[in-house]
Amino acid sequence: MEQLQIAAPCHFGMEAVLKREIYDLGYEISRVEDGRVIFEGDYEALAYANIHLRTPERILLVVAEFEARSWEELFQGIRGIAWENYLPKDAKFWVTKATSVKSELFSTRDIQSIVKRAMVERMSKVYGISHFPETGAEYPLRIFIMKNRVMVTLDSTGLPLHKRGYRTLTSKAPLSETLAAGLLMLTPWHADRILMDPFCGSGTILIEAAMMAANIAPGLDRSFTGEQWTNLIDPQVWRDLRADARGQINPDVRTNLQGYDLDPRMVEIARQNARRAGVADLIHFQQRDVRDTSHPKKYGFILTNPPYGERLEDQKDLPELYAAIGRAYRSLDDWSMYIITSYEDAQKYLGRKADKNRKIYNGMIKTYFYQYLGPKPPRRKKQEN
Structure with missing residues (x-):
């Protein structure tokens, strides 16, 4: 199956713990950065990580990485991504978060706007339409720019992974x-x-x-945005992984x-x-x-x-x-x-x-x-x- 780059953000200072956790699941680590671990896996790994990993905040599909020092370079970099391989014609897509650190492009609002415009231009050419209904599955993007290096990701998690579903009431200063x-x-x-x-x-x-x-x-009893991505992950994969996880519980x-x-x-x-x-x-x-x-x-x-x-x-x-x-x-x-x-x-x-x-x-x-x-x-x- 196709090997993907998968990014797992975590609390600063917990990278080594998350790295060990990913290794224990059987995946290869590509690199460790401040606040995240990037590892290799297929689309099933994307689902498996959401259900089983205890320490990251979300599981992101890394779509592309490139250098961008100008708005034009950002636009061309995003437009050059084969979005048709990820997003169907009716996909709802938007940049839910953009961060920029020590980079020449620092306006997060402009980053969000240019990324969306570049995606629409690419997909309009491929699909032959100028208006996208965005009535289908959600494909939220997260863009990270560090020292002019752009990482483009699709968020397969949705609500952060610390939202296990069991904690509806908390104390004044709870740990996640x-x-x-x-x-x-x-x-x-x-x-x-x-x-x-x-x-x-x-x-x-x-x-x-x-x-x-x-x-x-930890993710057994909650849903994930990636479950909507039926063009990428067969819904049966999620069902099988949950059934397997239930079978592993020690009562x-x-x-x-x-x-x-x-x-x-x-x-x-x-x-x-x-x-x-x-x-x-x-x-x-x-x-x-x-x-x-x-x-x-x-x-x-x-x-x-x-x-x-x-x-x-x-x-x-x-x-x-x-x-x-x-x-x-x-x-x-x-x-x-x-x-x-x-x-x-x-x-x-x-x-x-x-x-x-x-x-x-x-x-x-x-x-x-x-x-x-x-x-x-x-x-x-x-x-x-």
Whole structure:
């Protein structure tokens, strides 16, 4: 089958996680750039990636790449693309987003207008019509220009991939589902280990962990724009991939996932979200203050997204809050702790410097992923026959 270039944008700082995830699905990486990974695959891979990848924001079909330093070069580059190979005569097409960084062409509105005009001119010549009804399937474009290098893509995802469908209610500053999944992949946590979130909010971290443990594909219960592209992808491909993903779910998995929050309303929201995700039986949610954190077992994990002090009036409470987190962690026997926060003094009040620290952008917010590494549990003895 035809090999395509497929781009998967992600949170800045999560490129290595996404790269590993794509490799694990069996695809070859073409290159890794800031905020995205480009890999090779066919049209089935485009559908498979949408259903199975946990950490990217969307899956884009790379249609062309070329240099453009002038509006004329952009126009000619777009007009030179064989759009008739991608878009049927009745396609609805538009540039849903254009970005330009360190390039001579910087007006995103002009980029959108010129791309559309060049596409219409090309397709008018091929199809022999001057007016396009745009009553058919949607083919949204995303244009990226970096240092005068233009990447032209078709968005096969539609609503971003973090819209799994289970989270209808959230806390004030929630992690996206894709970022929560990526943070989990940055830890050694596995389904047979204890995982606790003492600031669980709407439950995203634990729900993503439960879905991983049960091998529930993140895109299983939502739709994608690419499903409309019947000229490129047979609808049966999507049906077969979903049926296969459902067959891979492990209904017998056992987990020890615990979510706590001081706000009883958030605890109930987390429970509702877990029910919608089909993992309510795998997570224990309860109202509890971080100061009351305890657990009798060893070698567990804390992974949490505590308050950052987004509002000025909240910042005065952060020293005591992070000191309480530090005390709670020290009370646990041989545990590991992973915290994502933008609070610059977090390590000071947690009580010690993190073993590892990774910079990650949560949207436009620069955050730090502080990693406190506990000892590994002893290996289990193999049972004798």
